[in-house]
Amino acid sequence: MSGEIAAALAAEEAAIYAYGILGVKLTTKGDLTEARSSEAIHRDRRDALVLTLAALKASTAPAPAGYELPFEITDRDTALKLAIQVEDGVAQAWRAVLPVTQDGERATALSALTDAAVRAARWRRLGKVSPATLAWPGRP
Secondary structure (H helix, E strand, O other): OHHHHHHHHHHHHHHHHHHHHHHHHOOOHHHHHHHHHHHHHHHHHHHHHHHHHHHOOOOOOOOOOOOOOOOOOOOHHHHHHHHHHHHHHHHHHHHHHHHHOOHHHHHHHHHHHHHHHHHHHHHHHHOOOOOOOOOOOOOO
């Protein structure tokens, strides 16, 4: 179980980094508000995962100082594309947590997966990407 939780932590840390990069290319108030809200949610989830791993007495590698982005972020369209990719990746990481958890922990994982899928759909809508939703969020 700690391996899946560590992977979710890594996805949350990568999301925080990505929002710091893509946020500078979002210029409308609505886009910026959505990005800031998304980053705050990822920070909260990261903090909760750190506590969960500490309770499990599990250790993870420290987050890297930086990440290699999958493509250059040059404008709003590429920023939105990265936001979609990040949220899809977060949903995928949380999906892997579902089968190894129970009760409240499973509810937390499902909530995180659902939240990421909803955020990805919002970014798709803002970027006019079709389809706006995925049939099975979090599925590789």
